[in-house]
Structure formats: C-alpha cells, structure tokens
Amino acid sequence: MRILLAEDEKELSRVLVTAMHSKGYSVDPAYNGLEAVEKASQGVYDLMIFDVMMPVMTGIEALKKIRAAGDQTYIIMLTAMSEINDRVTGLDAGADDYMTKPFSLKELLARLRSLERRSENYTNDILKFGDITLDSNEQRLESFNSISLSAKETKLLNLLILNADKKIDSDILIAHVWENEDDLDQDTLWIYISYLRQKIQAVNAHVEIQGKKGGPYQLTNTSGGESNDSKVSL
Template identity: 40%
Template sequence: MRVLIVEDERRLARSLAQGLTAEGFAVDVVHNGTDGLHRATETSYDLVILDIMLPGMNGYRVCAALRAAGDETPILMLTAKDGEYDEAEGLDTGADDYLTKPFSYVVLVARVRALLRRRGRGSTASPELRVGDLVIDRGARRVTRAGAETSLTAKEFAVLEHLASRAGEVVSKAEILEHGWDFAYDGDPNIVEVYVSALRRKLGPDLIVTVRGAGYRLVASRA
C-alpha cells in the first residue's frame, strides 16, 4: 500500500509518515499543493492524505483537478476548522472523507483503513499482528492472548498495537505518544506509564518490559 501525504505542517507530516510506515505503508510526503498534484499525477497511490490549507494550490483545487483527470484514488482531507472551510465543500470537490485537526492518530488510521476497504484495496495491508501467543486483529480491533480475548480501550489498543508492530525493539514514550495521542498533545509523557500498567494488568506482567531511561519493549511469551 502506497500513501501520499500532502501537508505543509512539517511536524504533523513527519509524525503521520512515521506512524503509517510503522503500519506497513510506503509513504511519500510533499509540503505544497502544486507538488502534491504533480506527485499524485505521476505516481500510482492507494490513498492521498490531503491538507486543505496549502501553499501554492489549496487542497480543494488539488482534489478537484485529480477528479477532473479521472483519478479515483481515495482522498482523505485534513483541515483546521475555522469556519471558512467546511466538510460539504471538501466532499463536493470529490474527497472521500474529511478529518478535522487536531485528531487522534488512531482515528486517522481507522479512516485510512475504511477508505481502502471501501475501494477493495485493503487486502494487502496486514490486518493481523502476532507476537508469541498475542494476536492483534487490527480490522476487528480484537486482542487475544493464549486464545483468551481481552477488551481494551482505544488508547490501550493504540499503545499495544504500536509496541507489537515493533516487537523486540525499544520504543520510547515520545514515540508512543506520537502514535496514540493527538498531535497537539503537550501534557505529561508519563501518561504512557498508566496505559502500559493497564496492559500488564489485562494481558500479563511479562508481555511489556521496561527499559530504564529508554522506553518499553514488547516481547514474545516464553511459554
């Protein structure tokens, strides 16, 4: 699955690219509408994440130009809601979905996967993560360990999914926050400890190892 991100907020674009790459997508990033239209025209993508307020050429014009050229690639539009731009106009230009900033990364990934499923293109993105006796079904948002299903909150699921996608690696609190929280989040990074503790309670204390001063590592069961 190949995704194009057209976003002039570089920190947001970088965060999205890192998260989607960890999900198994190939990601290209450009920072203005003119480059976005050129890249989308010259390269085949499975989905375009398109900001509305862009330098050079706004997202509405990029979307309309792609649709006028017969390009049916799914488009997810992003905007900071300010009254001037609205959902109706975005969808009228041919966008498939619309997300208002700030947003949760979990919500964005859910929208991306829904768009890909809707177009019948989602089958090649791995829907399941397996680490030892832990199984994470991303599509159904189900988690089982040793065959027993466990109910998780959205944030718990996001933290676990990110750790599992990088099983065996040390993942910092900052990386977990970037994956699972709003990009505008500037609170205490120790909130991650709360969710790691909850996951240990629900799934067992041996699953997530604390690496002091560095972060956390998800490990396979030694059973």
Template identity: 35%
Template sequence: MKILIAEDDRRLGKLMVKMMKREQFTVDWVEDGVSARDQALSGDYDVVILDWMLPGMDGVTISRSLREEDYSGAILMLTARGELDDRVSGLDAGADDYMVKPFAFEELFARIRSLSRRNFFPVDHNVLKSHDLTIDLQNHITRRGEETIPLTPREFQLLVYFVKNPGRTLSKDQIIARVWEEESDVTFNTMEAFVKLLRKKLGQTKRNSYIKTVRGFGYMWVDDHV
C-alpha cells in the same frame, strides 16, 4: 496500501510518515500544493491526504484538479476548519472524507481503511474492474469474462464514470457535465435513455442493477467493494 501525504507542517508531516510506516503503509510526503498534485497524478496512490492550506495550491483546488484528471483513488482532507460550509466545500471539490485537526492517529487509520474499502480499485490506469466486468480504458473495450460487451463511445464514457465513483450518488447534472461536457443541449431524458441502454447491455434490470436509481436526484454505481 500506497499513500501520499501533502502537509506543510514539517513536524506533523514527519510524525505522520513515521506512524503510517508503523502500520505497514507505503508513504510519500510532499510539502506544497503543486508537488502534491503532480505527485498524486504520477504515483498511483490509493489514498491522497491533503492539508487544506498548502503553499502554491490549496487542498480544495488540488482535489478538484485531481478529479478532473480522473484520479480514482480516495482523497482525505485535513484542516483546522470545522465549519459546515468548509466541509461542504471540500467534499464538493471531490474529497471523500474530512478530518479536523488535531486528530487521533487511531481515527486517521480507521478512516484510511474505510476509504480503501469504499473507493479502492487496483491502481492500473489502463484497466478498471467491478463485479464481473473488466474495462480496458486504453482500447475502450468492456468484457464480462471472455465476452466483449459492445458499447458506443458515449455508453463507455458513462460506464467509466459510474465505475470510478462506486457508492457515490451522482446527480443528473453531474453526469451530464462530466460525460457530455460542453454539449449543453443534452437533456435529462437523453441521459436517462443512455442509462437505460447501458443497463440493458450489461444485462441488468431496473430492480436488479449495478446502477441504482436515487429517486429525485440521480444514480449510484453499487460495487461489491463498497
């Protein structure tokens, strides 16, 4: 597993690198926010560990930026902040988990292993895999085995968004904002119709679907790795 640590406390950073290498993780370490963002986007990391207070760019800003750039690995936030509002801010920015300093390394390693099971895709920015589906991002092709599933560009965007967020409940507003972007006239009914069409093309039914309806809120992609 490949991990990026963004921590400006040199003593803690060195200790984290040492302990993670003992666990047979591949580890890189940076000490400022700008480097953390750039390194995370270029290094194919499975997990990025972000300190909340980094020079140059804070952890919440980095997390939000990574998600906007389609970083699909896990993000773990480390911070001395323990208030509920702070935790919510970090998670809303795209972090998958949150640990308050000081922490025990045994718990940190357990969190990392849990995140890797929940969020991990083989890190290939051109291909996503889930269930029996292979999604070619470069050529916009979706296959089940050797069979090509014909999707419109919007259906393809919707599928990619779901697959990149396995096990995560996505609100209808989130889906519209991400898939339709600036097209503010898109209604929930339109979005729901696309979900229905996507389920049909994937050969799913409402009761037996990779796309689970979360009543009163939105949808969740149910992945066999979650």
C-alpha cells in the same frame, strides 16, 4: 497500501509519515498543493490525504485538478475545526471524507485499516470511464452490452479505471492485483491484459488499454469526447 500525504506543516507530516510507516504503509509526502498534483499525476496511490490550507495551491484546488484529470483515488481532506465551508466545498469537489484537526493518530490509523478491508473486496463497487461501467460486486463490465469478468480481471480493470490516462508500470499492477502471491511475472500480467482487451472489444466500448508486453499500460478513452468518468459508490 501506498499513500500520498500533502501536509505543509513539516513536523506534523513527519509524525504522520512515521506512524504510517510503522504500520507497514508506503507514504510519499508533499508539502504544497502543486507538488501533490504533480506526484498524483505520476504515481499510483491507494489513498491521498490532503490538508486544505497549503501554500502554492490549496488542498481543494489540488483536489479539483486531480479529479479533473480523471483520477478517482480515495481522498481524505484535513480541515481545521472552523473550516466548515471548506469541508462542504471539498466534498462537493470530489473528496471522499474529511478529518478535523486536531485528530488522533489512532483514529487515522483506524480509518486506514478500514480502507484496507474495503480494498480486499474492491475499493469501489461501481466505476465509470468513457462509455464503460465496471460493477465490481457482480464482476461485470458493461457498455453497449455486458460481459462477465474473473476476480483478477475485475481488480485489474478497477485499478486501471481509478488511474485512467496514467501510464502504470507492470510491477505496480502485479503488486496491487496479485498482492502477496508468489511467482507472478510479466507473462501472467500480459495474459490478463489481453483478456481484458478482448472483453472491452466484446462490449463495443470506446476504451482501450494501451501498451506493449512488459508495460507500462494505460487506459484511454478513444471516443474523442469527454471521459465522463465518475465514482458512483463505495
């Protein structure tokens, strides 16, 4: 699991990064809200953890910008005990959860394990982007009509929707969708990208997977209007 950690207290950041690295997680640290927004726009993450009070741009401001860009990655906010209003504001702005400082490393790592278990069965049950809806539990893509997807197609589209409008390298898609499976190559990914393109066309959606064989690939809204993407449930 790849994590973006935005925490301006460098000693706390170092402790958290060390603890997460020890459990096999890949962590990219950021030390202010603007840096977090920039890294989120360039990378693909399974989880983001943002402190509320940060310099340059607060965690809530960063959260709003990331959600406005269409990024639906699971985000946990870190708040001080007295920041009740910030917790409410953060959840209303699109945060998925929060942890109150001070918190124990055991609790944080337990939450990460819980998120990992969810990701094995798709992090999000229902996702929307543009005029498509992906029901991961039913492995069904819907727009003006509906069509069934395979398990791998579902995971691939899930990741593309969560990171809509980002250019995603082939290696990242393979690592997230096929995980520890051996002998996966660009040709296999290209076959699944082609399948998804055909099925998106089959439901008459105004959504497109852009990119040539070898990647990077990018999910875009071709309707010319608002993407109207939203995370419906977890």
